Amino acid sequence: MSDKPVNKGPHDLGGTAAGPIDTTDHGMKFWEKQANALRNTLTHKKILRVDELRRAAEDLGDQYYKLAYFERTTMALRTLLLEKGFITEAELKARMAEVRARFDVPAAAASPGRKDAGR
Amino acid sequence: MRPGKRAQARRERPSTYTPAPGRRFNVGDRVVIKHAFPPGHRRTPYYIRGKEGVIERICGAFPNPEEVAYGFDGEPAKVLYRVRFKQNHVWPDYKGPARDIIEMEIFEHWLVPASGRAKPARLPQRND
Amino acid sequence: MSDTSFDYYSHKKHDHGHGEHAPVAGRDEGPPSDYEIMSRAMQELLEAKGVVTAEEIRRRMEIFEEEFPYRGSRVIARAWTDPAFKQRLLKDGKAACAEMGVDLEATRLIAVENTPDVHNVIVCTLCSCYPRELLGMPPTWYKSDNYRARVVHEPRSVLKEFGTVLPEHVTVRVHDSNADMRYVVVPMRPERTKGWSEDRLAEILTRDTLVGVTVPRVPVKG
Numbered sequence: 001m002s003d004k005p006v007n008k009g010p011h012d013l014g015g016t017a018a019g020p021i022d023t024t025d026h027g028m029k030f031w032e033k034q035a036n037a038l039r040n041t042l043t044h045k046k047i048l049r050v051d052e053l054r055r056a057a058e059d060l061g062d063q064y065y066k067l068a069y070f071e072r073t074t075m076a077l078r079t080l081l082l083e084k085g086f087i088t089e090a091e092l093k094a095r096m097a098e099v100r101a102r103f104d105v106p107a108a109a110a111s112p113g114r115k116d117a118g119r
Numbered sequence: 120m121r122p123g124k125r126a127q128a129r130r131e132r133p134s135t136y137t138p139a140p141g142r143r144f145n146v147g148d149r150v151v152i153k154h155a156f157p158p159g160h161r162r163t164p165y166y167i168r169g170k171e172g173v174i175e176r177i178c179g180a181f182p183n184p185e186e187v188a189y190g191f192d193g194e195p196a197k198v199l200y201r202v203r204f205k206q207n208h209v210w211p212d213y214k215g216p217a218r219d220i221i222e223m224e225i226f227e228h229w230l231v232p233a234s235g236r237a238k239p240a241r242l243p244q245r246n247d
Numbered sequence: 248m249s250d251t252s253f254d255y256y257s258h259k260k261h262d263h264g265h266g267e268h269a270p271v272a273g274r275d276e277g278p279p280s281d282y283e284i285m286s287r288a289m290q291e292l293l294e295a296k297g298v299v300t301a302e303e304i305r306r307r308m309e310i311f312e313e314e315f316p317y318r319g320s321r322v323i324a325r326a327w328t329d330p331a332f333k334q335r336l337l338k339d340g341k342a343a344c345a346e347m348g349v350d351l352e353a354t355r356l357i358a359v360e361n362t363p364d365v366h367n368v369i370v371c372t373l374c375s376c377y378p379r380e381l382l383g384m385p386p387t388w389y390k391s392d393n394y395r396a397r398v399v400h401e402p403r404s405v406l407k408e409f410g411t412v413l414p415e416h417v418t419v420r421v422h423d424s425n426a427d428m429r430y431v432v433v434p435m436r437p438e439r440t441k442g443w444s445e446d447r448l449a450e451i452l453t454r455d456t457l458v459g460v461t462v463p464r465v466p467v468k469g
Contacts, residue, residue: 007158008165014372014423015166015210018396023409023460025386029275031283036384037307038290041299044307044352054374055160055188069375069390071282077289084190087292095288096281103279135341135355135428162426164372166399178355181427199426201357206402206421215403218418224426 010064011057032070039077048080056080137179142198142227148174149233150202152225160188163229171233172204175222183226198227316383318349319431320452324445326358327436333360340431344381351380357422360433361462365418368406368459369430370398378429382454389458399423409460432459439465 028036042048056076057064064072081087144150154169162184177200182193206219213219279287293299322344326333336343340356356378359367371377372395377385388394398405402419406412413419422430434456440448451463 005165006156008156011373012165013392013396014164014399016396018393021388021391021393021397021405021408023388025388027387028384031275031279031286033308033311033384034290034304035283035286037304037311038286038293038299040307040311041303042293045299045303047298049187049190051160051184051187051193052190057374058160065392069387070286071280074282074286074289078285081289081293086296086298087289091292092285092288095292096284099284099288099291103284132342132345133351135339135357162373164399164423164425166372178426178428184426199428201428206419210400214401215419216415219402219420220418221399221421221423223423224428226426 009058010061011054028070035070035074035077039073042077048077048084052080053077056083136177137181137196139177139180139198142177142180144174144177144198144200144227144230144232146174146176150174150200150225150230151233152202153229153231160185163225164223166209167204167223167225170204170209172202172208174200175203176201178224183228199224200227200230201225202230311379311384315380316454318344318380319378319382319454319457320449321445322347322349322381323431323433323452323457324448326433327440327448328445333433336433349381351378354378354380354429355427356381356431357428358431358433359420359422361435361459363435364416365420366406366413366459367420367422367430367432368398368402369422369424369432370395371424372396372399373423373425376424376429378431381429381431382457386454386458406460409455411461431457434459434463437463437465 039048039053043050043053053073053076056079057072059079060067060072060075063075067075078092082089082092149171150173151171152163152167152169156165156168177198180196180198183197184193187193201222202225203220203222205217206215206221207213207217209221275283290299290304294301322336325347326336332343332346335346336358337360340358341351341354343358344351344356361367369377370389375385375390377389379385394405399421402421403413406419424430434452436448437451440451451465453461453463455461456463
């Protein structure tokens with residue numbers, strides 16, 4: 001039985017065991033399009049680099065496997081914005097509470113996130 | 120075309136490739152991907168480490184992503200190559216025909232010349 | 248088995264009346280997840296701090312929706328009708344696109360040609376690198392863990408899942424776009440398209456054919 005491969009990131013998936021592919025394109029939800037545009041605006045303006053966003057996603061470790069694509073990218077962006085001092089944890093927490101209130105979502109009911117249909 | 124005009128034409132029509140004058144390898148060279156597993160952000164997939172292939176194309180010189188990922192400028196740029204591998208050399212259990220190939224981009228510092236390479240003593244492979 | 252007639256963007260293009268339209272202040276159905284909330288919160292904070300503007304984001308959303316997805320099929324349709332252009336495209340993808348006024352921004356493009364002997368297929372095993380300025384956003388299957396894991400290791404099985412079966416004499420050439428280059432497949436042009444206009448050719452150059460998981464199909468006239 002082999003040990004876990006040394007220093008293999010969770011993203012380094014080529015050749016790993018995997019199941020059938022959901023070959024239908026499920027497109028993107030509105031918030032995902034907007035999240036993509038946000039990230040793209042930041043890299044387009046060279047405020048962040050794509051390489052940094054990738055690294056932050058890779059550093060999610062085992063959490064990577066539990067998250068769907070846009071959940072990973074959202075967490076990666078969060079990591080970078082905090083790391084570079086664009087936002088603080090407190091600010092983010094406060095703003096999330098405001099956004100939640102606007103959507104009228106009780107904190108307890110907020111789901112951990114739906115997985116991408118195409119796994 | 121005069122050099123000034125050539126440069127102007129290049130500016131007007133952005134290219135896929137950048138120059139790589141100081142490169143170590145050329146198209147057709149046999150290379151081996153370093154059999155190394157350092158932590159951190161790497162753009163050399165795990166499955167290709169230690170495999171032998173051939174230089175298919177020179178892509179040019181680009182900032183090193185392994186540095187850019189941590190907020191540095193990645194300079195000086197490193198030469199990037201497209202390397203071609205036979206699938207049945209990459210995967211011991213490859214089920215397709217021997218002619219199938221896989222290609223990817225590998226930075227120069229991950230490449231070792233295949234010819235004249237002394238066969239190293241086989242260290243225990245931690246992912247055996 | 249994939250619904251090979253469903254190409255997200257070609258579906259959108261023809262669905263003028265009642266297709267999804269992304270309004271600026273849009274909402275999805277159902278309560279937002281923590282990640283949606285987080286994403287919106289980060290965007291609002293960055294807007295409040297003047298790092299980005301709502302207009303910049305809206306414009307990028309628009310270009311991703313209205314512009315990028317339609318370029319690839321036009322460029323490849325041109326390559327099908329103009330052999331000299333095709334050679335320039337194969338030599339330097341970005342420069343050839345620039346000739347057509349298609350600005351790929353930072354993307355460096357390599358076009359790879361299918362022949363009777365070689366079939367190309369594209370993946371990014373490490374993340375989801377994809378020529379977004381040429382093809383729009385990648386499909387969900389392209390970003391899926393299962394595609395990324397399997398297409399490099401067992402491409403023929405994966406292609407079968409998309410309904411594409413290749414004879415043994417055809418070389419399958421997988422491209423893992425793991426660094427600075429991005430890839431597009433130039434499919435083989437079907438015989439039955441002789442005399443077609445570029446617009447008509449572009450219709451059968453669906454996104455999936457340009458990634459290499461399917462080949463162009465000439466619709467059978469009913």
